Amino acid sequence: xxxxxxxxxxxSVPEGAIASLNCTYSxxxxxxxxxxxxxxxxxxxxxxxxxxxxxxEDGRFTAQLNKASQYVSLLIRDSQPxxxxxxxxxxxxxxxxxxxxxxxxx
Amino acid sequence: GAGVSQSPSNKVTEKGKDVExxxxxxxxxxxxxxxxxxxxxxLEFLIYFxxxxxxxxxxLPSDRFSAERTGGSVSTLTIQRTQQEDSAVYxxxxxxxxxxxxxxxxxGTRLTVT
Numbered sequence: 001x002x003x004x005x006x007x008x009x010x011x012s013v014p015e016g017a018i019a020s021l022n023c024t025y026s027x028x029x030x031x032x033x034x035x036x037x038x039x040x041x042x043x044x045x046x047x048x049x050x051x052x053x054x055x056x057e058d059g060r061f062t063a064q065l066n067k068a069s070q071y072v073s074l075l076i077r078d079s080q081p082x083x084x085x086x087x088x089x090x091x092x093x094x095x096x097x098x099x100x101x102x103x104x105x106x
Numbered sequence: 107g108a109g110v111s112q113s114p115s116n117k118v119t120e121k122g123k124d125v126e127x128x129x130x131x132x133x134x135x136x137x138x139x140x141x142x143x144x145x146x147x148x149l150e151f152l153i154y155f156x157x158x159x160x161x162x163x164x165x166l167p168s169d170r171f172s173a174e175r176t177g178g179s180v181s182t183l184t185i186q187r188t189q190q191e192d193s194a195v196y197x198x199x200x201x202x203x204x205x206x207x208x209x210x211x212x213x214g215t216r217l218t219v220t
Binding site for chain 1: 141147148149151197208209210211212213214
């Protein structure tokens with residue numbers, strides 16, 4: 001079993017909607033999680049990180065960490081077509097999820 | 107400041123040839139990672155360097171793959187006797203330290219084995 005699992009995609013949402021991306025992890029001791037965005041043909045870029053239980057907001061992005069249930073999620077409010085990309089969840093060190101492809105439809 | 111750089115950006119080689127891919131991490135970053143990404147797939151971990159510790163080679167797919175990091179900075183990933191299945195984008199990342207710190211990725215090297 002992979003240490004970090006992402007919900008299956010691809011995911012399509014209309015422009016202006018909330019996109020919800022989810023990830024579960026197996027190591028209860030994991031303390032930090034990262035969300036990366038990867039545009040087609042480009043390398044991943046860090047967009048959010050979260051170290052503590054609860055929510056962390058940055059503009060239209062909110063990362064949520066629930067240690068009791070061992071999941072981490074990324075919410076994108078007011079989704080824009082420019083948000084269309086693959087989103088990778090990562091745990092500490094070397095554990096990347098397989099990615100969820102998001103398409104925001106204009 | 108300067109980000110992670112990789113060279114070459116593209117490499118086309120014939121099956122059976124050896125190739126060397128280079129990564130120059132962000133200055134001051136002690137951790138360096140190599141990943142491979144095939145078309146439409148996720149990131150496949152290859153190798154991880156942290157400071158002067160022995161590298162974590164657990165992701166290398168075969169003994170044709172090797173990597174070194176000189177002086178705690180630049181790293182070279184070498185693939186010997188390349189095969190067509192080695193065709194992929196090879197990504198390098200660095201972080202301030204290993205473990206809980208976020209990784210910053212280079213632009214990648216696209217390797218095509220013909």
